Amino acid sequence: MENIIYNSTRSAKITATASQAILQGLAPDGGLYVPGKIPAYTGSLEQLAQQTYQETALEIMSLFLTDFTQEELKHCIDSAYDSKFDIPEITRLHEAGGAWYLELFHGATIAFKDMALSILPHLMTTAAKKNHVTDEIVILTATSGDTGKAAMAGFADVPGTKIIVFYPKGGVSVVQEKQMLTQRGANVHVVGIKGNFDDAQSAVKRIFSDDAMKERMAKGGMRFSSANSINIGRLVPQIVYYFYAYGQMVKAGEVKAGDPVNFTVPTGNFGNILAAYYAKQMGLPCAKLICASNENRVLVDFFREGRYDRRREFILTSSPSMDILISSNLERLVYQAAEEDAEATRAYMQQLSEDGSYEITDLMRVGLKDFWSDYASEEQTAQEIRRLYDQAGYVIDPHTAVASEVYRRYREETGDATKTVIDSTASPYKFLRSVVTAIQPELTGMSDFELIDELHRISGVEIPQAIEDIRTAPQLHSTVTEVADMPAEVLRWLGI
Numbered sequence: 001m002e003n004i005i006y007n008s009t010r011s012a013k014i015t016a017t018a019s020q021a022i023l024q025g026l027a028p029d030g031g032l033y034v035p036g037k038i039p040a041y042t043g044s045l046e047q048l049a050q051q052t053y054q055e056t057a058l059e060i061m062s063l064f065l066t067d068f069t070q071e072e073l074k075h076c077i078d079s080a081y082d083s084k085f086d087i088p089e090i091t092r093l094h095e096a097g098g099a100w101y102l103e104l105f106h107g108a109t110i111a112f113k114d115m116a117l118s119i120l121p122h123l124m125t126t127a128a129k130k131n132h133v134t135d136e137i138v139i140l141t142a143t144s145g146d147t148g149k150a151a152m153a154g155f156a157d158v159p160g161t162k163i164i165v166f167y168p169k170g171g172v173s174v175v176q177e178k179q180m181l182t183q184r185g186a187n188v189h190v191v192g193i194k195g196n197f198d199d200a201q202s203a204v205k206r207i208f209s210d211d212a213m214k215e216r217m218a219k220g221g222m223r224f225s226s227a228n229s230i231n232i233g234r235l236v237p238q239i240v241y242y243f244y245a246y247g248q249m250v251k252a253g254e255v256k257a258g259d260p261v262n263f264t265v266p267t268g269n270f271g272n273i274l275a276a277y278y279a280k281q282m283g284l285p286c287a288k289l290i291c292a293s294n295e296n297r298v299l300v301d302f303f304r305e306g307r308y309d310r311r312r313e314f315i316l317t318s319s320p321s322m323d324i325l326i327s328s329n330l331e332r333l334v335y336q337a338a339e340e341d342a343e344a345t346r347a348y349m350q351q352l353s354e355d356g357s358y359e360i361t362d363l364m365r366v367g368l369k370d371f372w373s374d375y376a377s378e379e380q381t382a383q384e385i386r387r388l389y390d391q392a393g394y395v396i397d398p399h400t401a402v403a404s405e406v407y408r409r410y411r412e413e414t415g416d417a418t419k420t421v422i423d424s425t426a427s428p429y430k431f432l433r434s435v436v437t438a439i440q441p442e443l444t445g446m447s448d449f450e451l452i453d454e455l456h457r458i459s460g461v462e463i464p465q466a467i468e469d470i471r472t473a474p475q476l477h478s479t480v481t482e483v484a485d486m487p488a489e490v491l492r493w494l495g496i
């Protein structure tokens with residue numbers, strides 16, 4: 001197998017092995033680690049259809065994480081994808097209304113973040129051993145709601161690690177907040193911030209690259225890492241389910257091995273859809289990548305006009321995990337569209353941070369022709385939840401509904417009848433108020449606990465354990481801080 005070395009999107013000179021990149025999270029120059037070369041998938045698509053999720057994970061991840069042994073990877077995979085998931089196949093396709101919904105929410109925290117965050121702690125502790133790191137690893141995470149809980153669930157009581165999660169107070173769903181504030185584990189800390197997700201993410205990035213902070217950490221025998229999708233250890237596990245989904249389409253007889261499939265992805269930080277793009281580059285027969293946004297439509301404008309402009313109002317929507325104006329992982333796509341020109345990428349990112357916008361060249365836009373993008377308004381999102389329920393009896397969450405609505409429009413506008421998989425990124429139980437009131441507007445007065453039972457009644461879907469848990473779990477966290485005080489809060493809690 002070919003050895004893959006990672007380099008920063010902002011400097012070709014900064015390189016790391018896979019395990020080093022996972023340990024660091026962000027490259028020292030503030031860039032993101034990218035594989036020096038995207039490995040080709042050389043397996044058989046017919047065989048893919050017969051493989052389990054774990055087998056596919058081993059096949060795909062070993063192509064990228066080339067300094068891990070097969071035994072190490074197998075151990076990480078088996079520890080992650082087990083009975084924490086409520087279906088043995090880990091993820092599955094559900095056909096409804098002429099599309100295939102890839103249910104990525106069967107993990108412990110009922111959002112697709114579990115697909116990567118259940119394995120990241122294992123990859124990280126293995127990476128620490130390989131590199132003889134004895135420092136305690138402190139995970140700093142900004143969350144728009146789902147990453148925080150999934151990361152804490154993954155890292156809770158993992159020896160040698162601590163985790164601090166920052167979330168926008170007032171910018172997440174009731175269930176999301178309750179899930180985070182009831183998290184157990186002596187090594188976890190949750191902090192609400194008086195700001196939005198972009199504020200949290202930018203402040204976390206600043207802490208990572210602050211030399212004075214790094215020095216204090218080193219003195220205290222600690223070092224930072226990231227559980228956000230800027231970490232390659234998040235991205236690589238997400239490539240797996242695109243291969244697995246394709247195999248399942250073949251297995252179900254929906255496509256023949258080699259036929260193209262489209263993927264539609266509800267997008268925020270651009271991690272999930274970037275994983276699909278990497279899968280395509282590896283050779284997975286995938287035609288269009290449909291990038292769906294909510295009213296924070298910064299990516300739609302980027303794909304349509306070639307201009308990224310974050311200078312706009314930040315809108316709180318019913319799909320809060322996509323309420324983002326600075327999509328971090330887009331940097332990796334821009335780097336590739338610029339033919340791996342780190343200088344150019346750094347200049348774009350500098351423009352973004354100084355002026356709030358940048359414009360790519362026409363030549364680069366040609367490189368993005370695999371993408372199609374549109375957005376769904378709040379009203380359209382609610383209507384789509386109701387439409388699919390009325391037509392197919394299938395209940396989806398608002399993030400999935402954004403994707404579903406954008407796909408419906410794609411199909412109408414282009415006439416493209418290629419079979420399409422829509423990533424279903426959260427259980428409807430996680431956003432139950434938006435979901436139930438989209439279907440039955442007259443129920444707005446119901447309490448959250450009544451809504452749980454109502455959703456169970458109308459959907460027939462069993463109430464997930466994650467929801468049962470928060471009905472009774474005591475609240476264990478209550479810290480709220482200003483954005484400017486985030487570094488001080490980190491030092492205070494770590495006691496250094």
Ligand SMILES: *Cc1c(COP(=O)(O)O)cnc(C)c1O
Nearest residue numbers: 146268269270271272321425426
């Ligand atoms: C995180 C999240 C998204 C957005 O995924 P990105 O990888 O950030 O683009 C979409 N839906 C849900 C439910 C999420 O939790």
